[in-house]
Amino acid sequence: MKKTKYFASRRETPWDSTLRDNVQEFIRNEYLDDYYEKHPALSDSNEASLLNAFVPVCCPNCRSLRFTRKGFTSNGIQRYCCRDCGKRFNILTGTLLDNHKISISEWIGFCLNLFRHDIFSSTSANNKNSTTTTAY
Numbered sequence: 224m225k226k227t228k229y230f231a232s233r234r235e236t237p238w239d240s241t242l243r244d245n246v247q248e249f250i251r252n253e254y255l256d257d258y259y260e261k262h263p264a265l266s267d268s269n270e271a272s273l274l275n276a277f278v279p280v281c282c283p284n285c286r287s288l289r290f291t292r293k294g295f296t297s298n299g300i301q302r303y304c305c306r307d308c309g310k311r312f313n314i315l316t317g318t319l320l321d322n323h324k325i326s327i328s329e330w331i332g333f334c335l336n337l338f339r340h341d342i343f344s345s346t347s348a349n350n351k352n353s354t355t356t357t358a359y
């Protein structure tokens with residue numbers, strides 16, 4: 224029985240570590256283009272401009288209304304500093320997307336798959352994530 228290679232990452236293709244002919248190079252590039260379209264870097268995903276349109280109501284730590292702007296995160300999201308407790312926060316602090324590593328558009332696509340009751344392997348294949356990421 225022939226063993227199939229286990230690909231740790233959905234980004235990998237069978238030709239990553241070998242010399243490629245033109246067809247293999249074309250398929251690999253198309254596959255990676257699709258991968259990076261589904262997994263944009265947070266800084267490339269325009270979500271900062273969407274999130275910066277919202278202003279926090281109060282400090283998520285102490286509920287104070289006295290806070291000021293305090294620069295931006297590395298992803299361009301407005302950061303605030305509370306004048307009462309001194310904690311820094313942004314619009315996502317204390318939410319499901321706090322310190323998220325993947326873009327909001329990717330989260331939305333993932334949630335739509337889950338709400339359609341797709342199985343994990345199908346969801347992970349659609350989002351080009353590992354099945355363990357989907358289960359997590």
Ligand SMILES: [Zn+2]
Pocket residue numbers: 282283284285286287305306307308309310
């Ligand atoms: Zn506070």
